[in-house]
Amino acid sequence: MFRNMVTSLIEHGKIQTTDAKAKELRRIAERLITLGKRGDLHARRLALAYVRDKDVVAKLFGEVSPRFAERPGGYTRIVKLWARRGDNAPLSMLELVQEAYAPRPKKVKTQSVAPPLAPMPKEAPAAEAVATAEGETPEA
Numbered sequence: 001m002f003r004n005m006v007t008s009l010i011e012h013g014k015i016q017t018t019d020a021k022a023k024e025l026r027r028i029a030e031r032l033i034t035l036g037k038r039g040d041l042h043a044r045r046l047a048l049a050y051v052r053d054k055d056v057v058a059k060l061f062g063e064v065s066p067r068f069a070e071r072p073g074g075y076t077r078i079v080k081l082w083a084r085r086g087d088n089a090p091l092s093m094l095e096l097v098q099e100a101y102a103p104r105p106k107k108v109k110t111q112s113v114a115p116p117l118a119p120m121p122k123e124a125p126a127a128e129a130v131a132t133a134e135g136e137t138p139e140a
Contacts, residue, residue, distance in 0.1 A: 002028055003050060010056050010064060014095030016081065022092040026076050029094070033075045036065030064096065071101040
């Protein structure tokens, strides 16, 4: 079932399914797109072992994966739709992201100078403190 769904997703760009299936299908689709980004023969054979449609694999390696070459992940989007009439199952649309990837600028951490800590007062060792509290002289 997931093979057919991921084949349809790559072929059409988006599919409508239940929430649970969409969440599971996202994992498979993103893994296949990552294989397409690798682009070597072994990755193509791994994709063919799962998809089994040569035209869709050619589209994956030729059109879909180059579009996501700069994107480090997150190739798909799940859009919640409505509840299905009949069994009230929540439906979603799983689609390939169309927007170009724009990386966020990295934040530069500024080191704030904290005031120096005051030295801790030295306390007597615990054995001496107990002995002096009882009125005995500490043994040296």
